[in-house]
Amino acid sequence: MRVPLIVLGGLLAAFLLLPSVLLLATSWTGGQFLTFPPRGFSPQWYLALLSDSTWTGAFWLSVGVAGAATVIATVLGTAAALAVARMRTGGRLLRTLFVAPVAVPVIAYALGLHNLVQRVPVLADSLIPLILGEAVLAFPLVFVVVNASVARLDPALRPAAATMGARWPTIVRRVELPLLTGAIAAGALFAFNAAFDEVVLSVYLVPVGQYTLPLQMLDASREAISPQLTAASTVVSVLALVILGGAGLLRRRAT
Structure with missing residues (x-):
């Protein structure tokens, strides 16, 4: 029974990894067209990305929007996890x-936000709706990670700090948050x-x-x-793997 499971797992892993391997190979081609096997080996397409303001601008716009959404989701997700633990x-x-935003279809959520923005003209040419929308989708990730770590805290910590005269803001700031730093950082990376x-x-x-990097990639794929x-x-x-790997290490350290 063990051997068939190993074979099945290997086949599934190969099926999942093969597209990424082909993608990586064709991105280093020395030719001008997408072919496999690639013709030669050259970093020309990566250099073209770095020298193209359309792609670099989309990248930094995505970084800015995702960074702002992450800050909002991390603050609210951590606060929610600490509040629920006290209820x-x-x-x-x-x-x-x-956790409900995870279950809502993204397309339905996006359409609802779009209709809302159309009714508020001042938001039509702003990135605020996108930032808030992404923050809502990222919020459950932070909440789940931090909430799991809060549940593992010693329940005697809060009463002990309270008997020493500490009020709840001091308990949060000087007792709980230092113990949750790794979980908060991991949740922020996931977000x-x-x-x-x-x-x-x-x-x-x-x-x-304006174009975010995923939107620029979608637009380029249409041509x-x-x-x-x-x-x-x-x-x-590669960026996603690095971020998720770092988040996994931080979560393990927090545990």
């Missing part, structure tokens, strides 16, 4: 509500990765004339799948 009743219901890679919200909420696009996809994939 004697209703905590289970709130946990369900806080940043989710916000950075979000394309559906970008389609509906990015102001005219032609070129080696430059595969190079951009490889950069995004």
Whole structure:
């Protein structure tokens, strides 16, 4: 029974990794067209990305939007996890509500936000709706990670600090937050990765004339799948792996 499971796992892993391997190989081609096997070996398409203001501008716009959304999601997610831990009743219901954005179809959520923005003209040419929308989608990731770490804290810490005369803001700031630093950082990395890679919200909420990196990649794929696009996809994939790997290490250390 063990051997078939290992074989099946290997086949599934190969099926999942093969597209990424092909993507990586074609991004280093020395030719001008997307072919496999690639013709020669050259970093020309990565250099073309770095010298193209369209791609670099989209990258930094994505970093800025995802960074702002991550800050909002991290602050609210951490506060929500600490608040739920102090509730004697209703905590289970709130946990369900806080995780609910994960279950909502992104396309339905994006359409709802788009309609809302159209009714508020001052937001039509602003990145604020996109930032807030991505923050809502990233919020459950922070909440789940921090909430799990809060549940592992010694329940005697808060009463002990209270008997020493500390009020709840002091308990949060000097007792709980230092113990939750690793979990908060891990949740923030998960949130940043989710916000950075979000394309559906970008389609509906990015102001005219501006492009996030996922939206720029989507737009480029409509014209032609070129080696430059595969190079951009490889950069995004590597960045996601680094972020998720760092988040996993931080979470393990926090545990």
